[in-house]
Every structure is written in C-alpha cells, then in structure tokens.
Amino acid sequence: MTWRTKPLALILATAERKGLKRQLGAFQLMMLGIGAVIGTGIFVLTSVAANKAGPGMMWSFVIAAVVCLLTALIYAEIASMVPVSGSAYTYSYAVLGETVAWMVGWALILEYAVAAGAVAVGWSGYINGFLQSVGYGLPPSLTAGPADTTTLPDGTQVAGVFNLLAFLISLFVTWILVIGTSHSAKFTAVLVVVKIAALTAFILIALPAVNTANFAPLLPNGWGTPLSGVGVLGAAASIFFAYVGFDAVSTAAEETTNPNRNIPIGLIGSLVVCTIFYLLVAYAATGAVGAQPGGELSQSKEPLAFVLRHLGWPHVGNWVAAAAIVALPSVVLMMMFGQTRILFTMSRDGLMPGIFSRVHKRFHTPHVVTMITGTAVALFAGLFPVGALADISNSGTLFAFGVVALGVMILRVKEPHHPRAFRTPFIWVVGPLAILGCALLFVSLGAYTIKLFFFWAAIGLALYYLYGRKHSHLANGTEPDLN
Secondary structure (H helix, E strand, C coil): CCCCCCHHHHHHHHHCCCCCCCCHHHHHHHHHHHHHHHHHHHHCCCCCCCHHHHHHHHHHHHHHCCCCCCCHHHHHHHHCCCCCCCHHHHHHHHHHCHHHHHHHHHHHHHHHHHHHHHHHHHHHHHHHHHHHHHCCCCCCCHHHCCCCCCEEECEEHHHHHCHHHHHHHHHHHHHHHHHCCCHHHHHHHHHHHHHHHHHHHHHHHHHCCHHHHHHCCCCCCCCCCCCCCCCHHHHHHHHHHHCCCHHHHHCCCHHHHHHHHHHHHHHHHHHHHHHHHHHHHHHHHHHHCCCCCHHHHCCCCCHHHHHHHHCHHHHHHHHHHHHHHHHHHHHHHHHHHHHHHHHHHHHHHHCCCCCHHHHCCCCCCCCCCCHHHHHHHHHHHHHHCCCHHHHHHHCCCCHHHHHHHHHHHHHHHCCCEEEEEECCCHHHHHHHHHHHHHHHHHCCCCCHHHHHHHHHHEEEHHHHHHHHHHHHHHHHHCCCCCC
C-alpha cells in the first residue's frame, strides 16, 4: 500500500501549469449537474423501484436523496478547496494516499463509463420503439448486442449482433465533447429544459389523480435486509442511480470561473432541484396507478409514459417518452465528461499514459482521452446489454463517496487553516452519516453486484502495481510534459 499523498499546494500548482480553460459559471454548472442527474433513473428505474419496494419506493427515494445531500455538502467543501479536475480521485490523492486515490479513480470508471454505456443502450430502446411506431424500426440484429436479445411482436426472442443506435449516440456525444466544454454546456442546457418540462407535465397531470388507497400495502416487501437487493433498502440502492451525476459538477472545477463560489452552488443547487422533482414524480406515479410488485407499473419499460396513458392522456404520455429520447443523450454526455476529466488528471499525475492529458490547441479540451473514452463507451454500448449495470455503477459511486467523506474529515484535522470558501455544517455529524449511508446502500445492492465490484477492484489494484506505481510523477520526482 502506497500512502504517499500529493499536497494541496502541489495539486493546485500542477493544474495551473497544465490546466483547462475556465469558462463555466454557476448557472452552467447547475445545468450540467441537472443534465447528468435527470435521466435513465427517473424515466426508467421508477418501475424497478416499484418491483422491489412497492409504494414503499417513496421511502427509497427519500433515503437515496438524504445520502446524496449529505455527500453533496461534503463535496462542496473539498471542491472549493481543490478546484481542479479529478473529483474524488484528486481529493483522495491529497488526503489518503496514492493507492487509495488510484482505487477511487478506478471505481469511478464504474460510475461514469459503465453508466454512460448503460444510458446509451436505454436510449436506443426508446428511439427504436419510436422508429418502429412510424414504420422505420431497425432489424433485431441492429438493436441489441450479441449478449442480448430483442423480443419481436409475436413474443419470439432474437439474438442481437450490434446495437447500432447506442453506438452512434455515443460517438455523437464524443464529438460534442471534443469541440468544446462551452458547447457541451449549451447543448446540455437545452436538453435540461426539455426534461424539466416533461417531468413538470407529468406532475401536473398525475398529482390530481392520486388515490391514497394505492399506497396500501405500503411495504409489501418490507424494509429489506443486507445483500438481499429487495425491499425499501434494495430499491434505494438501485434508485441511487437516479441521483448519480451531481458529483460530475466537481470534475468541471478546473473549467469553472470563480470555482470557490460556483462549484458549491452547482453541486447543491442541481441536487436540490432534482430531489424535489423526484419526490413529486414518485408520489404522483404511486398514488395515480399503484406500485405493487408485479403490477403494471413495475413491469413497464417506460413507467412515466405508462402512467399518463393509463390516466387517459396518451398524447402527453407519448410526448414524455419523446422527451426521454431527446434528453437522455445529455446524461451520456455528462457521464463521459466526468470520465474523461478523471482520466485526464490521473494521466497528469503519471498514473495513466501521458497521451491522456493532451489538450487540443483550438478547443482547449482533452481531445485524445475524450476520443479514446468515447470509442470505448460506444463499443461497450453496441455490444453489451444493460442488465444489472445500474447497480454495478452504483457500487463504484458509493465507494468513492464514502472515501471523500472520510477525506474531508481528515483534512479538518490535518489542514484546519486551509482556506475553505464553503464549510460543511456540522461536519462531525454529516461526515459519519454520509459514510454510514453509503455503506448501507452498498450492502443493499445484493451479493452478486458486490462480488463484481471486488473483482473489478482486484483488476484495478493489479494494474496500479504494474503501471501506475512505477510511473507516478510524485514518486519519481518528475513533472509532466507541459507542451
């Protein structure tokens, strides 16, 4: 285990010498955060939560929101102290040492790259459904990867060959990211407006139709137990995916004007907006049609559109489905954005190949690592099914969140006088609660997902000792090429 840490002053100096152009304000950060958060989770996983917890999924949304809000307060403090790219990886390097930082960076690949591919696959299902409805659907061989199947109208299941639409949307998002961060933010802001409009329409129609009888029984599967993956806690562990992405705001710290002020606003503001919408949507959906496990809502692949159609608003339901088609690419964009910034920073530290930290002279973006990441996500989306990818992604995220909370508490002791534009209130209450919350959701993911996480962690640790440990600039006393 390598415990060497990278001092905060050195992290800031490195970013200053070989950094990214600062061009994002508080509003743009909030749009990026909302764009990353509102997506597959609320448009798709509402049915998953209903199947695991029934009407009790209301509590699942609350539990996941509380854990995320606690973590956002933690992130706001450390991001204002260290306004550079890298997010949890950089913070861990400053406090807990190089090995832990590497493992956090490796775990974040689960959060960002795996999630980006999963959302792209989910988007392809929506868009192909639309194309089929107008007579232009793709053949089954081009709507799923070789490890997945497509169900025909007669119920026959046909093995896929390559998910063309998921592949193409991933490449399109990669191009958007390469040509510039400000372009990415503008693109995302437009899609955020579409998503908020769709959710607002859903709430206005479904909320008046709420029937309290639909909330009984409230907890058909109980609260759930560790490793079971069901009940309120199991649903909370899955629905956590609906909140993941707000931390991507911190990966944009190096491209933010006045980051000490704007990063906390972007982090907390985006999460509060999303939480309010989520709770209203979950309450309205449950109260309007019921959410018992095995029921129609729990089996729907487009739950919000299903609710509206059930209430006699088929055209609005179709419009909400269309909004998901239009808006989900923004989630792919933010997940890939976060992934490239983390790999960029790891490369700048010598833990990843140096080519990953090259910056385009015209667009001022890390174009090489963006193209490499985008190609990998596109191939992943084209070849693999979503399956349990949301839970796998959550495992990496929860690990990183817990480590950041621990790191901020340690910094309060080690560097009590370091400037903090934002101070987490009641840190010795918020910090431990954030760690406990992450641990509770982690063990609620289910035994299979936890095994996969530790298998992934073992691969990452091996790669660190084979490459990262030997090439670390901190260990070798070298500086990266600044040209």
